[in-house]
Amino acid sequence: MVRGTSRRQDATASQAWLAEVGEAASRDAGGVPVALLGNYLPLLADAAVTGRRPKRTELDAVGQLGRQAAEQGISAGRVVQLYLSAARRLWQDLPTVVRARDQEAVRAATAAVLQVIDDAVATLAEGYALARRDLVRREEAMRRELVDDLLRGDSDLGTLVERAEPFGLDLARVHQVALAAPDRRLPDTGTAINALESVIFDRLGDRDVLVATKEGLLVVLAPAESAAAGRTTPAAPEADLGQLMHRELRRLRHGNPWRVAVGRAHPGLYGIARSYEEAREALSLATRLSVDNPVVNAHDLLVYRMLLRDQPAIADLVAAALGPLTPTRGGAQPLLDTLDAYFRTGAVATKTAHLLHVSVRTVTYRLERIKTLTGYDPTDPEHRFTLQAAVLGAKALNWPTDPLPATG
Incomplete structure (x- = not known):
């Protein structure tokens, strides 16, 4: 009866000692919850006393604690610090019976404890990393879904506000x-x-x-x-x-x-x-x-958006104003490029020639040819607006490379 009472007292004292070690390690790690140590301290103490290595199930439990730490938003460095600090404090405070062994026994106890530390911290870090990857994937999926709903613009406002808040x-x-x-x-x-x-x-x-x-x-x-x-x-x-x-x-x-x-x-x-x-x-x-x-x-590009909103009308304008250029040798594209450059340079023939890498004479010839074919004079301010709108429309419709859409 006395022996049983003594064992219970020793067990209580051991638990109290491990609890003190855990609390001190928590303070060392900046307040990381002691609960994240799980059964790590008893594993260390057992290794020091008996040399027993942890079972796979015990290490798996440590891995789960690593996942919990990641899910709680605790940094990996602080969690590892908790485990290393706990090991250091436990070794310093091991009962006299362990420290009083002969040199070979102490060496064996040290090796056993270091092996537990190595296995436990590696498993902890692996669990932490797996949880972080899961969290990142989950956040990416949530972010993608949120972006889709935001860009669609037809989702429930209240729900979107709630989902957007974490971001x-x-x-x-x-x-x-x-x-x-x-x-x-x-x-x-x-x-x-x-x-x-x-x-x-x-x-x-x-x-x-x-x-x-x-x-x-x-x-x-x-x-x-x-x-x-x-x-x-x-x-x-x-x-x-x-x-x-x-x-x-x-x-x-x-x-x-x-x-x-x-x-x-x-x-x-x-x-x-x-x-x-x-x-x-x-x-x-x-x-x-x-x-x-x-x-x-x-x-x-607002002007192009405006033109394309009434596509039949702009296609009709392109066909009427620029369609006559199509039968010319080389097609409409060279004359269209000349008009585009002419308008972009402020209707200055010399600048147009420089931009197109042709002579000024070529530019004036083309402008005169456009006037003859279309009836619109690019040098006449009254005709220029119609031609410029038609050129912009042609670019927006990718004409003459693509055929004009049907206007009927």
Whole structure:
């Protein structure tokens, strides 16, 4: 009876001692919960006294604790510090009976304890890493779904506000959407997203910014100044989201060429969807118009959007004003290019010649030929507006490469 009581007292004292070691280790690690040690301290003590190595099930339990730490948002460094500090304190405070053994016994106890530390910390880190990967995948999926719903613009506002909150998005603010398209299949998505997040967070702060992928494009949702909502003039280059994105993407391996399109800034939830549609349309138009600039802004292409809204009317204008150029030798394209350059240089023949790499005489001949064929004189201000609108429409419709859509 006395022996049983003594054993219970020893067990109680041992538990109290291990609890003290755990509390001290928790303080060393900055307050990491003692519960994350699980049965680690008894495993260490058992190894020191008996040399027993932990079972697979016991190590699996340590791996689960690593997963819990990751899910609780505790850094891997602090969790490992908890385990190493606990081992150090336990070894320092081991009962006299262990420390009083002969040298060989102490060496064996040390080796057993170190083996438990090695196995436990490795399993802890593995569990932590697996949980972090799961969390990242889950967050990526949630972010992708949120981006899809935001850009669609027809989801329930209350639900979206709740889902956007963990990402730091205030849907009442003014936002703009930018899209980045690679020339080939999207490269390493994770690297591109991390690069963009890093530079954009540094410039704009880590809230109200969302970077994701959609339909093979990189999507950036970023805040804009309230005064920028509906702006039709370009922003300063150093503050332009598109330029910022393009500079960073060019630094990536295989980073060229990228094309970035930026929608205008609009307020509220539906403004996000509107900005996205503008960016997507700008990306499509820039490709169709063979725009040289790798960064295009929706406000720069507003005239094309206006023209394409009434496609039958603009197709009719192109056919009527420029259709007569088709039967000429070489087709309509050289004369169309001449008109485009002429209007872009402010109707100056010498600048047009320089831009087209032809003689001034060639330019004046072509302009006269256009006048004869169409009845519109490019040098006449009254005719110039009709011809310029027709040229813009032809570019938007990719004519004469593509046939004009039916107008009937």
